[in-house]
Amino acid sequence: MKVVISNHTQEIEAIIKTGRVLTNESDRFSYSFDASFGTYLPDLVVQTKSTEELVSLVKFANREKIPLYPRGQATSLSGGPLSVKGGIILDLSVMNDVLEIHEEDLVAVVSPGVLTANIHKAAEEKGFMYPPDPSSSHVSTIGGNLAENSGGPRGLKYGVTKDYVIGLEVITPEGELINTGGRTVKNVTGYDLTKLIVGSEGTLGIITKAVLRLIPKPKxxxxxxxxxxxxxxxxxxxxxxxxxxxxxxxxxxxxxxxxxxxxxxxxxxxxxxxxxxxxxxxxxxxxxxxxxxxxxxxxxxxxxxxxxxxxxxxxxxxxxxxxxxxxxPAIVRIKPTKISEDATVPRSKIPEMCERLQEIRDKYGVHLVVFGHAGDGNLHPNIICDKTDHEEMSRVELAVSEIFTAAIELGGTLSGEHGIGIMKAPFMEMELGAAGLDMMKRIKDVWDPNNIMNPGKIFPEPGQKMELS
Amino acid sequence: MKVVISNHTQEIEAIIKTGRVLTNESDRFSYSFDASFGTYLPDLVVQTKSTEELVSLVKFANREKIPLYPRGQATSLSGGPLSVKGGIILDLSVMNDVLEIHEEDLVAVVSPGVLTANIHKAAEEKGFMYPPDPSSSHVSTIGGNLAENSGGPRGLKYGVTKDYVIGLEVITPEGELINTGGRTVKNVTGYDLTKLIVGSEGTLGIITKAVLRLIPKPKxxxxxxxxxxxxxxxxxxxxxxxxxxxxxxxxxxxxxxxxxxxxxxxxxxxxxxxxxxxxxxxxxxxxxxxxxxxxxxxxxxxxxxxxxxxxxxxxxxxxxxxxxxxxxPAIVRIKPTKISEDATVPRSKIPEMCERLQEIRDKYGVHLVVFGHAGDGNLHPNIICDKTDHEEMSRVELAVSEIFTAAIELGGTLSGEHGIGIMKAPFMEMELGAAGLDMMKRIKDVWDPNNIMNPGKIFPEPGQKMELS
Missing domain, CATH: 3.30.70.3450 (Alpha-Beta Plaits)
Incomplete structure (x- = not known):
């Protein structure tokens, strides 16, 4: 049963003392979409720089069973920050005050709203490098990169976002503030919650601070x-x-x-x-x-x-x-809608994947363009279409579905760097099997018993199908 | 209540058709210790190369609530493979048949019993490198390295075992065979179970195969x-x-x-x-x-x-x-018992940690030697002592406890690469806090409801204290 948030606005405003609570429709509208497909109007948007206020808000939301959606600059290509079940969007882009480079420890400490490009710049000024470099780095926040475990062109040699995160401060779905990992590259004290939370698409908690590993900048x-x-x-x-x-x-x-x-x-x-x-x-x-x-x-x-x-x-x-x-920019001139996939295959399968993609293109008569990160097998098949053309979109739906199947049949994965979000959730079991998916779901259920953290993402609902048309 | 295994020997022998079930005391005795401290006689030892037999055995053990302890070459310095609650040791060192180098995909596929040094060799023959290089690599199995997330001297530049594992085949504590990750460096399909299982010290399942990332060998x-x-x-x-x-x-x-x-x-x-x-x-x-x-x-x-x-x-x-x-070899000449710690601090704190270690040495009059991996802050304070000298060992106990406290106070961690096992379990809450430890324990409980996988490790029991004397 959906909670009526407007009944709670005053309580929320009392919790968010130093920040802002946005309630009017025009404000909320600008939070209703990301760089993917689909529009969902949130009931409320909260902006605060205060971790303490967020902790209180999460405790309150958990008690009242109100969905929460952490959000950075909303450059997600998989629907990560969309408020698909109604509830509150947490605009973490305002948490952009912390960007410390600790030269002696070769780490950066950052708050989630910092733009990734600013981390690159700060590191380089001191002779270091923060290798993860998603194409969106000039507009995306590190918080979003952490939630989605962003990749980019340097994956083969340097790995992805996760490979550079050694510590986190996280608010759990029940409102406990915990620290995972720390400032050391080596840490085997218990389970690696850091690397569990990075890439969990905001479903396991809210990242309020991160410790990132730096390396000497190549000459x-x-x-x-x-x-x-x-x-x-x-x-x-x-x-x-x-x-x-x-x-x-x-x-x-x-x-x-x-x-x-x-x-x-x-x-x-x-x-x-x-x-x-x-x-x-x-x-x-x-x-x-x-x-x-x-x-x-x-x-x-x-x-x-x-x-x-x-x-x-x-x-x-x-x-x-x-x-x-x-x-x-060139391909969006062709048609207005771009469905950008990130199906990833073992590197040796790139030629075969390219052939499969050409077959899919011809079979469904879609406009398909392929580019991407060849070194790590992370291709970007993009379908250029027009979302107002329902007949075309139903062909696109079938083509996308076959792209996923092809990637998995070739030993690859649904998503190399964009995340599962909402569009790929229906295909999870195809890749993971029922038992594999169940082991993931168990973690979600036991960490977030009221399912308030970014509900509707990653895990398919019974009978859920991809819908583009 | 402890299960009497001898009542089940026949059923277990019926499951392990192609392998061996060791029951006599002299056989079991050689499985009662590792490279750490303490001796625990297992009730039974199973050796099999068959994943299917292991799956059946885990299902059986889960039903009968019989503890299982995966074990490689038992070079663990933290008691990882010790059968502290009785039950069955699974000798996975016999699963040493799979060692494939897939040049095109830059990966190695290995079974858990393969010696790590053999992976190094196979990779190098093809012009590649498997960077993780724990000091024990000539005698330790990759399965043990995976369970403990082994480190070694190359941590600063190349990271640790976890950084090179991109896929696993795992038997869950309830006997389901699942695959996590795959053969691609980039994979964001759901939660990262691979990196959750690596370093979980055998408490979340049995690794039966792994896909390791290789890199070009430096010239x-x-x-x-x-x-x-x-x-x-x-x-x-x-x-x-x-x-x-x-x-x-x-x-x-x-x-x-x-x-x-x-x-x-x-x-x-x-x-x-x-x-x-x-x-x-x-x-x-x-x-x-x-x-x-x-x-x-x-x-x-x-x-x-x-x-x-x-x-x-x-x-x-x-x-x-x-x-x-x-x-x-030099320090064990001084006295017979070596307590080898791996307290790790942020690199900038190494000089301060060394001072703290000297104070601890003088305060408790113990023979302390410090060496280790300075680049990544992973020191090895070794206390040289004689485990038959109870008075000395009680001083060692206090000294070790203060070493842990010093590491955590300096922003470091209890364990950089040896694992928590049994000796460090009582100190977990000091580093993680009650809430952080609870989030780990929730995963253990929901993955292994009958607590059969390597029980007694990582998580402290109520009132548990370190005991060396």
């Missing part, structure tokens, strides 16, 4: 663009490079549809007849890079690369990366 | 030994190196007591009047290494290093590392 970077007439050759080139002891920081793939879309959007001299191109970034010591770039170029040529472009200076390098950056 | 390594008249200078040297963008793969600290013990054991020309020495290993491209070694040496000298020794060839390099390798 230099180098870029190359390699063009292929066949996707299989591109896959072989990547393997050759890795087997030679070269460990690129980024290996970004663009398929022919992406290349064509970008070239039509802004002519950059990309080869529109190529099957694929890979943009490679290496980092490390300048002397090593020089040698490794030549070696990698040679390896690519031996497996049949059509062309290897090595920029002469930083300006030419920026030009090459511009091609990759323009994919998203 | 070369270089070593240097740096000698200091003050621990604070040693700490400053480490910080200077990291801030200069140099990221050593190992930074091993030996305090004066360790230096003296080794030099008395085997004269290697170590400076017995030095406060500390650090052994540094760097890895990467040879050209980069050459420059970084000179730069690091210069940085160490600027902060007051007394001497920097750079080996001229591989033989001299091996000689330097021999000093570190001899610490353990």
């Amino acid at each position: 230099a970077t180098a870029t190359m663009m390699v063009i292929f007439d066949s996707l299989v050759d591109a896959g072989r080139a990547i393997s050759k490079i890795l087997s030679a002891g070269i460990f690129p920081s980024k290996m970004e793939l663009m398929d022919q549809a992406s290349i064509v879309a970008v070239e039509q959007f802004e002519p950059l001299g990309l080869p529109v007849d190529a099957a694929a191109l890979i943009l490679i970034e290496m980092d490390g010591h300048p002397l090593a890079l020089q040698e490794e770039v030549s070696q990698a170029a040679e390896l690519c040529r031996t497996v049949g690369a059509r062309d290897v472009r090595i920029p002469k200076d930083k300006a030419e390098e920026a030009e090459l990366w511009r091609a990759r950056k323009l994919v998203s | 070369a390594t270089a070593t240097m030994m740096v000698i200091f008249d003050s621990l604070v200078d040693a700490g400053r040297a480490i910080s200077k190196i990291l801030s200069a963008g140099i990221f050593p793969s190992k930074m091993e600290l030996m305090d004066q007591a360790s230096i003296v013990a080794v030099e008395q054991f085997e004269p290697l020309g170590l400076p017995v009047d030095a406060a500390a020495l650090i052994l540094i290993e760097m890895d990467g491209h040879p050209l980069a290494l050459q420059e970084e070694v000179s730069q690091a040496a210069e940085l160490c000298r600027t902060v007051g290093a007394r001497d920097v020794r750079i080996p001229k060839d591989k033989a001299e390099e091996a000689e330097l590392w021999r000093a570190r390798k001899l610490v353990s």
Whole structure:
């Protein structure tokens, strides 16, 4: 039974002494959507910088069984912050005051509302690097990155957000403030609650502070663009490079549809007849890079690369990366709705996955563009469509569903970095099996007995199906 | 109420068709201890290579409420595999058949009984590296490393076991066979059960297979030994190196007591009047290494290093590392019992922790030697004693307890890499608080309602105290 929040507004306002409680519809409307699909109006929005007030609010919400939805900048592509069951959105983007770099301990301590790009900047100023670099890092908050365990192009060499989180301050769903992990890279004191909470999409508590591991900043970077007439050759080139002891920081793939879309959007001299191109970034010591770039170029040529472009200076390098950056703006020019998936497969299966994607494209007559992080198998099949066209959207629904099936059949996963949220929940059992899903659900149930923390996410409801049309 | 296992021997033998069921006392005795403290005779030992048989056995044990203790080579320093509540030890060291290197996917697939050193070897033969390298890797199984989330000297640069596990096959405490994660570095499909199970010390299930992430093998390594008249200078040297963008793969600290013990054991020309020495290993491209070694040496000298020794060839390099390798054999010559702790502090607190350790040594008159992984704050305070001397052991008890308190007061953790097991369980609440410990215990209770998986570990029993005397 749904709780009528308006009966509780005064009590909530009494708890949120230093912050704001937004009740009017126009304010709430701006919290009703994220970067994914669907619109859900919250009953109330709370903004506060005070952890103590949040603790009291969670205790109150738990007692009254009111759903809570932590939210950062709402760049989620899986519906993470949407208030699908009504209730209160917690706007944590206002918690942006803490950004400390502790050089001696090689850690950053941050509050959830800090923009990820600001962490990059603060670390680099001191000669360090915070490696996770999701494409949204200039607009997304670290709190959102933590909730979703964000990835990005550096996954192969540097791992993902989770690999850099060593401690958290968390409000449990019953309103207890706990600390997990700490400031040490090594910690085996009991279960790893830190890595359980990171990536749990806000369903296990509210992160109010995080300790992030930093590394020394690599001394230099180098870029190359390699063009292929066949996707299989591109896959072989990547393997050759890795087997030679070269460990690129980024290996970004663009398929022919992406290349064509970008070239039509802004002519950059990309080869529109190529099957694929890979943009490679290496980092490390300048002397090593020089040698490794030549070696990698040679390896690519031996497996049949059509062309290897090595920029002469930083300006030419920026030009090459511009091609990759323009994919998203270019494709949304084609049609207004972009369904951005992140089905991920073992790296060796990329060519096969690309073939499966082309079959799906042709079978359902959808406009499919594929690009993404080739080094770690994390592809981004994007379907470009128009959400007001119900006939098209029902074909898109079927195509997306088959993309998920293909990824799992190839030994991959539903989601590499966007999260399950609402759209992928119906497919969870297909990947995990009933027993695997049950073990996850048990944790949710015993941590959040009243199901108030971000309900409606990750776990499918009986008979739930994906709905886009 | 304790189950009388002998009533069930026939049923267990019927389940373990292809393996062995050991019942006689001399067989069981060899399973009654590990590398820690204490002896507990199991009622039964089971050896089988069959996952199906283990699944049936777990179902049976769960129904009959019989404790199960997974065990590898029993190199645990925290009592991980000890059968403290009676019941059945599962000797998983026999599950050593699977060791596959999948070059294209940059992963190894292994069964739990494989020795960690064999994984290193298999990976290196193909040009790859499995970075986690606990000191016991030549004798310990990967299953034990997974259960305890083993660390080792490469923690700072390369992280720990958990950072390289991307998929598991696990038998749950109720006998369901589940798969967690998979073969992709990126996977955000639901909660991260993989990283919950790794490091859970066998309390959440039995790992029957694991997918490990590999990386390209660094092209070369270089070593240097740096000698200091003050621990604070040693700490400053480490910080200077990291801030200069140099990221050593190992930074091993030996305090004066360790230096003296080794030099008395085997004269290697170590400076017995030095406060500390650090052994540094760097890895990467040879050209980069050459420059970084000179730069690091210069940085160490600027902060007051007394001497920097750079080996001229591989033989001299091996000689330097021999000093570190001899610490353990050298100190057990002094007295027969070695209590090896792994209290870990934020790196900046190493000098302060060393001072606290000296105070504790003097206060309780114990023989304390400190060495360990300085880069990641993971010290190994070892107390050398004689377990038959009750008066001494009661002083050791107090000293160990104060070591834990000091680590936590300095923002560190009870255990960096050895696990909680039985000895550290009474101190869990001191680090985690009641609420934090409760959130862990909830997971244990809901995953293992009959408390059959490795009972008596991690979670303290009411009123439980450390007992060494």
